[in-house]
Amino acid sequence: MITGGMICSDELALKCNIMLTQKTYPIYGNQLAAIESGSPSETGISVVFLHGWLDNAASFSPLLSRLETETPGVHFCALDLPGHGFSGHKSTGNYYTFHDYIDDVHQVLEDIPAKTVILAGHSLGGLIASCYSAAFPEKISDIILIEALGPLAESPDNGVERLRTGILSRERIRRKTVNKGFRSFQQALTLRAHRSGVAEKHIRPLVERGLVQRDDRWYWRADPMLSADSLYRMAESHATAILKAIQCPATLIRGTEGYASLILPERMSLMADLTMHTLSGGHHCHLEQPEQIAEIIDGVIRKRQRLSGLY
Template sequence: MLVQHTYSIAERNIAAIDTGNHQTADCSVIFLHGWLDNAASFMSVLDVMTSQITPRIHLCAMDLPGHGLSSHKSADNFYTFHDYIDDVHQFLVTLPAKKKILVGHSLGGLIASCYSAAFPEYVDGLFLIESLGPLTESAELSVQRLRDGVNSRNRIRRKSRNRGYEHYNVALNVRAMHSALPEALIEPIVARGIELRDGLWMWRADPKLSAQSLYRMSDAHAEAVLAAIQAPFQVVLGEQGYPSLKSFSQTMLPEQIEIQHVKGGHHCHLEYPEQVGRLISQFVMKINVTPFS
């Protein structure tokens, strides 16, 4: 059964959707969602997996800070990518399970890959969905990125508040169109990511999440990150997902990586949760060496 749970890290709360006992589990599987999604992105996958795993495995889909039901960061914080790695570290060290596996989609995958490289002692397996190492950019673009990033922060500061909707269904339709998904598939994410305030439906996500990054790694940085990953490493790409992921240079990939393709697009885990959930379960089984029911 999926339950709501709140974890405390530093000066904020992390909201999560859990199944299994995080205090007694042999293995915790932590799911990290994409940008402006939330933990509900994995609900259908969790439903599939709960019928395949033993009670000794803890599944936990967390809301990254500023997303879903998790706390927003301070007013002067603009959610720089590397701070998420610190957030995940603070979260993982609270879990007593002997083995920990990270599952990341999109932004969550970028975070999970970098964390796995920096802290291999805390990661026993890495499973990415429509993600493959940190985003990179030519060094020649770094100055323009700094300028554009600061200007985007100033635009956000000048806005009075988030855009609101008079009707929930309008917000649902807007998000479905933006994600290129049927409303029925995206609805759990919308339901967790929106609230009624002063008669208008408002997104819970911190508006500062929309600020552009001030920095992006070079190819050399990304190669070093991927080379440092020691854990078993599996990637699932949607057949209609981001083309850039399919053309990723094989020379940059760790030897232990396994890449599989499934039907669907960038949110293939929402479109085909049975297939993706089964692949994650099989991956967990290999690492945890615990019989599935």
């Protein structure tokens, strides 16, 4: 539910007056929207959440609503990545490459004054968090990865086919000029719930933030260019080097019915300090099990507070 710049989780709105604020972070050539709780200038710890592909910051609103009450005195920030949610789209002719997301996150973190930063990412957001914490170990104290472990990788032998497929996907998007949208909010909600394998009641906050109504139709806010296939993917040797470079403690959360391809067992041994939790649910287990995941995140925060002398 969005009310005058304030956001409250639908599930908790009837039970309490918890409100989450909206904020905008400027980055080079764009602006990123965020859902926030707490002030980074008044707290010692910021927890920054990064959502998955074609999701948005509201993917974490059930978590934020719980964490705000269970873990007070912490700055929580869930970003809309570029092209998603309320964040700006890239200019015409530009696409959304994986490595650019890492730079986008870096620019936001440079604007957050907290001395201690924890990165939490789901799916694509977890891939970004893995790479960022490897490249900038001095900036991140902990990472929390939901249904993700390191960047996507494939054999270099697939490089030529990937390049061709990616270019052709861009061509198809450029040629598509008509967006018919949906006749109702419910139609969009039902379709998204079906495609994600998540109950409508769980995915509703994400859909509410992801849709805009124009005249008598509903349309996704997300930039259509996000659907373009990647032109390049790292080799597994690159992913190995990244995982080995992660120095901070990592918490991995996976769903029993999640995407096994995103969490390769052989990668786990590469992490210097990895704790894993397996919860009932699918790829969007953070929407299905917000209480359990909030408890896990609360544990990570409180441990960091003790180690940092903030608790």
